[in-house]
Amino acid sequence: MLLQILNHTPIYVWAILATLIVLGVKSMREREMTPRRLLILPLAMLALSLNDIGNKFGFAAPALAAWGAGCVCAALFMARFGVRRISPSTLPGHVRVAGSATPLATMMAVFFTKYAASVMLALRPQLGAAALAVLPVGALFGIFNGVLLGRLLRDLRDLPDLRAASGYSRVEPVAALRNQSLPPLSSADAITSSGKL
Numbered sequence: 001m002l003l004q005i006l007n008h009t010p011i012y013v014w015a016i017l018a019t020l021i022v023l024g025v026k027s028m029r030e031r032e033m034t035p036r037r038l039l040i041l042p043l044a045m046l047a048l049s050l051n052d053i054g055n056k057f058g059f060a061a062p063a064l065a066a067w068g069a070g071c072v073c074a075a076l077f078m079a080r081f082g083v084r085r086i087s088p089s090t091l092p093g094h095v096r097v098a099g100s101a102t103p104l105a106t107m108m109a110v111f112f113t114k115y116a117a118s119v120m121l122a123l124r125p126q127l128g129a130a131a132l133a134v135l136p137v138g139a140l141f142g143i144f145n146g147v148l149l150g151r152l153l154r155d156l157r158d159l160p161d162l163r164a165a166s167g168y169s170r171v172e173p174v175a176a177l178r179n180q181s182l183p184p185l186s187s188a189d190a191i192t193s194s195g196k197l
Helices: 002-007 011-027 035-057 061-081 102-123 125-129 131-179 187-196
Strands: 031-033 086-088 095-097
Touching: 011 102, 031 035, 035 061, 035 095, 035 102, 035 131, 061 131, 086 131, 095 131, 102 125, 102 131, 125 131
Parallel strands: none
Antiparallel strands: 031 095, 086 095
């Protein structure tokens, strides 16, 4: 049975899996990016999950309700208790993002949930209208999306602090020079200076 399922899986599915793995491995390394690029992964996974829910369950109210509940709970948890992962960058308009395995784990979870749901409905199409299948799948997609969205909310909350800190670091040397008192001139230095004038 398993071999039949794998043999009937389209090639593009494995290409998507390989792409997600590459992106996830890159996310494990520290990197510098613009704040706008922080939006790409959470919004891409959000679109993928909602598209899959629509294709499998037709945007049924139970599926959307389960997705919404899981997404809100996970997002609030990550925004409140998630660790800070961005720091000031030396590149203008960029932030330094710490490496993490969370994106890779989340993308794999979304992919295999989508794959398992597709196999389940291919074997038993009647489950597409059964609450026993609709609610867990919708909730799982919501939780995975909420993890990424919650991390994004935490990043957006930290951005003003980073900008303030980077602005302070640029002003601090100037202020230090202004407040620095010059050493008194000796008589020899004074004579030399007057002679140059």
